[in-house]
Amino acid sequence: MYFHHLHFYVRDVAFWRDWFICKLCFEAVAAASAAHEVLVQGAIEIRLSEGSKDSENSEDSEAATYLHKHPPGLVDVGLATDCFEATLQRAIAAGATLVTPVSINDQGQRECQIQGWADLRHTLVEVSPVWVAAHLAGHQNTGHQNTGHQNTGHQNTGHRHIEDWLCAVDHVVLNVPQGELAAAVDWYQAVFGLVRGQHFDITTAHSGLRSQVLMHPEGTLQMPINEPTSANSQIQEFLNHNRGAGIQHVALRSEQATRAIAHFRQRGLDLISVPTTYYDGLHQRPDCPIPNTSAASRQQLLLDWAPGGQQGMLLQTFTKPIFSEPTFFFEIIERSLYQEAGQTKRAQGFGEGNFQALFEAIERAQAARGGVFN
Secondary structure, three states: OEEEEEEEEEOOHHHHHHHHHHHHOOEEEEOOOOOOEEEEEOOEEEEEEEOOOOOOOHHHHHHHHHHHHOOOEEEEEEEEEOOHHHHHHHHHHOOOOEEEEEEEOOOOOEEEEEEOOOOOEEEEEEOOHHHHHHHHHHHOOOOOEEOOOHHHOOEEOOOOOEEOOOOEEEEEEEEOOOOOHHHHHHHHHHHHOOEEEEEEEEEOOOOEEEEEEEEOOOOOOEEEEEEEOOOOOHHHHHHHHHOOOEEEEEEEEOOOHHHHHHHHHHOOOOEOOOOHHHHHHHOOOOOOOOOOOHHHHHOOOEEEEOOOOOOOEEEEEEEOOOOOOOOOEEEEEEEOEEEEOOEEEEOOOOOHHHHHHHHHHHHHHHHHOOOOOO
């Protein structure tokens, strides 16, 4: 199982299409259907729909219903599989609800929409082994030129070659109310066959959260699920503003995070601030794999690595919430390559060494919005 697309419901599609193009260098493509706008970069596909109850387009009507209850956000996390029949039957047997029946999409693939946790949805899309190979190639992209996205079924509108600053969806994070984490984890395990990965209990001076990572054993899909452990947690703030569970952030993979972030900053992307003391602390770790952190410091990237410093490095940063309410944001992440036993491998994990700095940075932004810590 793999990430297929990310479908946002927004109030002004034209504005957000231009935002993704301007701020994150996505490219608009001509979709076979006018049901939604489509933007691509590397192996990432973004879809945008806006709410209109009067529209004959069912997606617009669904978006209007959603936006009446929630602020704009990521509503449908599309999932791709080359084992469609077995995956669908497993989901149905586990009690999943089909929102839409199985149909044939514009690319001749079977798909259907499954009700996810709370108001989240998952469009299950059948893909071929050729699609999987192309998707994995995008996941392993090393910054080459983008030559057309032919494997998504869309065509570039401008027929131009652009540099892919971002190459793949790394992980998607779901926030649920306190007390729902175990049930949500069990549901995704039963319905989609995900397995448990790392587990985190994070506590700062002001708040806390609990997180369980889920992943697919035969694919690249990774989905951490968070619940708050304090009433003033940033997870609880999200739940309050989102008016329920939902996707808090998506991590987009880059193979050149330092250059990408510098480029995005020039284009006006708003990112969190990291104090200079964070970089002083890095050099106190004896196994720091790089002697000079000045480039990362200039772009305020968080750095993390496994003990010993021999298993690659993670570089991470986070945008500020992109919508008017403090809900959804993006993470930019680079997983460096390293050699082990003659094999090339990629750094794993989720930057657990960065959690303290990350959540303190988010709490500073939370406090600036008027958040009160007891």
